[in-house]
Amino acid sequence: MLTKSTSILCVSLFIIACKNEGKKEVIIKNSSETSVVNNNGKIDSNTLSSTTIEVNGKKTEKTNYVYKATDGTLVKVVFKNDPKESTVAITSNKKTFTLEKTDTKTDEIIYKKDDMTARVKGDSLYLEQGDNIIPLKRTKI
Template sequence: MKKGILIALGMIMLSLTSCKKSESGNKNVIKSDSSGVVLADNGKVDSTVQYETDINGKKYIKTDYVYKATDGSLAKVVFNYDEKTMSVRSNNKTFILKKVESKGNETIYEKMDMKATVKGDSLILDQGNNIIQLVKTKI
C-alpha cells in the first residue's frame, strides 16, 4: 500500500516538473520576418536577392554564387548589397560592377563598357561585342 502511494506521488511529481512550458517557444518553427529585406529601386522587394535560413531560423542574405557559362567555364559572383556592387571572378580576374538599376525582378550592374543583367538564376554579361550567358549552379 505504501509502495503504491509512493509510486503515485512520484509519478505526479515527475509529471508536474516535466510539463513546464518554455517562454522561448519551439525552436524548430521558422517565423516569417520581413525585416532586413532588400528593396529594389521602385520600392518593391528585390526578387533577385536570395535569402537563406540558419539553424536558429534567422534569415540572412546569401551573397556568393557559382555561375556556369554556356562553354562550361565557372565564375564566382559575390553580391555586396551594402555597397551596391557585384564582383565577378573568372580565370583569376575580378571585375567589380556598381548597381545602376533594379526593377524588382531584374537588376543591372555596370562599369565602363561592361554591363551585367541579373534576372532570376541567369546572369548576362555584356562587354562590347561579347555577350556571355551564365546560369546559377548548385555546387
C-alpha cells in the same frame, strides 16, 4: 617573490597592453550566417555562402554564388549590399571585375562599370561588353 619567468611574462603583458591602448578598431557587433531564399520563399540551395555583418547598426550583406557559362566554365559571383554601395564581383580565370548597381527593374538588376554591364534576371546573369554577351546560369558546385 616573483620568479624570473613570471617577471618577464608580466613585463611582456604590460608592454603589449600599452601598445594596444591607442588603437581604435572596428568591432563587429553581430556576425551571422543567413539563408538566402528564392522567389518562392524556399531556401536557395545554389548559394555558396551568405553572411550578414552589422557594424554600428549598419548591415552589410554578402552572398556568394557559382555560375556556369555555356562552355562549362565556372564563375564565382559575389553580391554585396551595404549602406554605401551595392556591387557584384565576378571572378573567372583569377581576374575579378567589380561592377556597381545602377538600376533595378521589376525582373532584372543592372550593374555597370566602364563598358561592361551585368544583367541579373532570376538565376541567370548576362555579361555584356560591346557586342559580346555571355550568358551565365546559377549552379551548384
